[in-house]
Amino acid sequence: MRNEMMSRPVVKPEVLNFLRQQPVPISAQLLKIQQDANTKLIPIIPQETVSYLFQLVAQLQPKKILEVGTAIGFSSSLFVEATHQQAKVTTIDRFETMYNHAHENWQRLGYLANIQLLTGDAADILPMLTDHYDLIFLDAAKAQYIKFLPEVLRLLQPNGLLIIDDVLQGGSIFDPETTIRHRDKGIHRKLNELLTTVYADDTLLASLLPLGDGLLQITKVH
Numbered sequence: 001m002r003n004e005m006m007s008r009p010v011v012k013p014e015v016l017n018f019l020r021q022q023p024v025p026i027s028a029q030l031l032k033i034q035q036d037a038n039t040k041l042i043p044i045i046p047q048e049t050v051s052y053l054f055q056l057v058a059q060l061q062p063k064k065i066l067e068v069g070t071a072i073g074f075s076s077s078l079f080v081e082a083t084h085q086q087a088k089v090t091t092i093d094r095f096e097t098m099y100n101h102a103h104e105n106w107q108r109l110g111y112l113a114n115i116q117l118l119t120g121d122a123a124d125i126l127p128m129l130t131d132h133y134d135l136i137f138l139d140a141a142k143a144q145y146i147k148f149l150p151e152v153l154r155l156l157q158p159n160g161l162l163i164i165d166d167v168l169q170g171g172s173i174f175d176p177e178t179t180i181r182h183r184d185k186g187i188h189r190k191l192n193e194l195l196t197t198v199y200a201d202d203t204l205l206a207s208l209l210p211l212g213d214g215l216l217q218i219t220k221v222h
């Protein structure tokens, strides 16, 4: 599987190279998992996003984190390490091969007690959740983000932070739809709808960071 975020940066290559070369203080085992995933082109967050999220989570020390898009358990383990194993992470994935691999990784890292895996489609699981989360990280099927938005806002603590990964489609999100390949038109339309909805909502504060394929950060206005 190709990790498209790795090959479609939205910043200058020199900037990206610098960001990708900077180390992040994760454990040697997690670094090995990251390197293996990058070698095998398994879609995990790119290094610049790793660096940003590690610092952010280390600073905020969220107690409860919800993630949509577990893959092999890399980002969920990053959250555990950035909080010195103090956070409880709930993570959702529907792809068995991926979450089985994640389970093996958490077992190897000793993080099974910190992470709860919910298996199935997030579209079915999110409406059933009742807890509230300090940090919610959406990193799954981009065309579904707009559908997930009301649910994740419902689940976000009043002072919580919602982060949505990969919203820029390599920057093509702002190109006219007529220039977009047929198979990408749906994602193009739905990501545009997401950005329009979020920025038009005066109960939300949004900021779009050019990390990876674009990280949309949202808080609620009080």
Ligand SMILES: C[S@@+](CC[C@H](N)C(=O)[O-])C[C@H]1O[C@@H](n2cnc3c(N)ncnc32)[C@H](O)[C@@H]1O
Residues within 6 Å of the ligand: 043, 044, 045, 068, 069, 070, 071, 072, 073, 074, 075, 076, 092, 093, 094, 095, 098, 120, 121, 122, 123, 139, 140, 141, 144
């Ligand atoms: C980009 S990967 C997640 C990477 C992971 N957050 C990391 O950086 O380590 C996206 C994952 O989302 C899962 N996914 C996509 N759409 C989903 C959905 N609607 N419900 C549950 N999982 C979904 C895929 O199976 C895949 O494993």
